[in-house]
Structures are given as structure tokens and as C-alpha cells.
Amino acid sequence: MRRLFPLSPESSPSAYEDREWSLDELADAYAYPAGGSGGWLRANMVSSLDGAAHHGGRSQPLSSAADMRIFGVLRALADAIVVGAETVRQEGYRPARAREAFAARRAAAGQAPAPVIAVISASLDLDFTAPLFTAPLVRTLLLTGDGAVPERIAAARAAGAEVVIAGAGNRVDPARAVAELAERGLTRLLTEGGPKLLGQFASAGVLDEVCLSLAPLVASGDASRITNGPVLVEPERFALASVLEESGFLFTRYRRA
């Protein structure tokens, strides 16, 4: 892996050489900004060159070993991973792991050994017998609206999930979701999509950072791009923060300008 941006004239040539990065180096490179009690929402998504956010309903065909390594590091830095129910269903989400390599860093940051998984759902049509709900290291959160079906709420609670009402009707309000998580001390937020959820965070103006892995693949077809939601009146500007490269994959990081 090598750094393509930012390049600084003062840096030694070794800063840019193509080599294996340690998990600590990656964690430093992707550190959340310090301070702020309102929550920082980072998205991590992979896209093909032609904009496909999945291939055959899964993101794995677009990914690579380096992409999965960064995916794991971003998880290890987060207080909570916010994910849409369809991604949970399609990708068979499991509880996040506690990783020895990040134990000291998480303890020093006052974080639980593993991030909380926060699932966003209107229908609550989820498999509550799955380990994501019955056997997580830290209790899974389920964010839904105040009109969600009471029987499904009861089933989620019986399975062990904490149900958080974060919107009216059966919809979750994206800004309220971020606020509800921040109220629980979960401010370093990572969303792994999917596109429908990410589109809503983007149009609600609460997306602070986009970590986009650009895969050197052309997929064609009609897969959604990384956001699939209400159009913004004016496209929002993001500023390039960093670019890493490995095997033709670009690991970009943009922050809201």
C-alpha cells in the first residue's frame, strides 16, 4: 500500500513507498477528529469504476484484501456501526468482533471492546434468532419509528436488542438517529450503508466523511451506486483528505467541506 495524497515535500521518501502498512499505521491514518459531542458520521463504501455498489447483491465481489483490511480498521475505530436492514439481510451481518490488535487503543479511547451495531429498519423484518441479536459482545441497537409494529418491537427486545425510537411513523429520521446515538455516548459513527440508508444521511446533511474504495473493476448492469435516496437541491461539496493505493484500488477519504 502506498500513500498518493497528501504528499508533503518534507516527508521522507519511505512515506510514499509501496509496502505493507501495520494496523496501527492504518488506524492513525483514519483516526476520527478529536472532540465534538454531536457525533461524526463516516461512511465506508466500495464502488466499481462504473459506480456499482454491489455485484449480484453483494459488495464482496468489488472488494479486495486491502479493502477488507481498511474495512476492519474503520470498524475498530468506531463506537457504532450504523447499517440499513437490507444490508443486514443481504450480507448476513454478524456481531462485531473484539480484536486484540485494537484492544489497548479502544480502552484508551474509552470505547467498549467492540463497536455497537445499530440497525435501521422500518419493518423490523429481521431474523431475531441470529447471533447479531442474541449473542453480540455489546448489545445491538435497533432504530425505528414510533409507528413500528409492537409485536416486532417485542420480538426484538425479547431477542436482546435495545429498540430506539428515532422518528415518526415507521421511518427513522436520519438526523435524529445520529442524535440518539450521540446521546448514548456513541459519537464516532461508521455507516456501512447500504445505498438507500446512505442516500438519506446524505440528503439530511448529516454525512461528515466518505471513505470510498474505488475498485479497478467495470461491472456494468443496473446495481445502485453508493447513494440511492432523495436528490439534494445542490450537490454538497466534500474535500479530499487522503488517498491510499494498493493493487489498483484507490482508498479515498473525503470530508464535508
Ligand SMILES: NC(=O)c1ccc[n+]([C@@H]2O[C@H](COP(=O)([O-])OP(=O)(O)OC[C@H]3O[C@@H](n4cnc5c(N)ncnc54)[C@H](OP(=O)(O)O)[C@@H]3O)[C@@H](O)[C@H]2O)c1
Ligand atoms: N458497496 C458497498 O460498500 C455496500 C455497502 C453496503 C451495502 N451494499 C449493498 O447494498 C445492498 C443493500 O442496500 P440497499 O440500499 O438496498 O438497502 P439498505 O440501505 O442497506 O437498507 C434499506 C432498508 O433499511 C431500512 N431503512 C432505510 N432507511 C430507513 C429509514 N429512514 N427509516 C426506517 N428504515 C429505514 C429499511 O428497512 P426495512 O425494509 O426493514 O424497513 C430499508 O428497506 C446490498 O446488495 C449490499 O450488498 C453495498
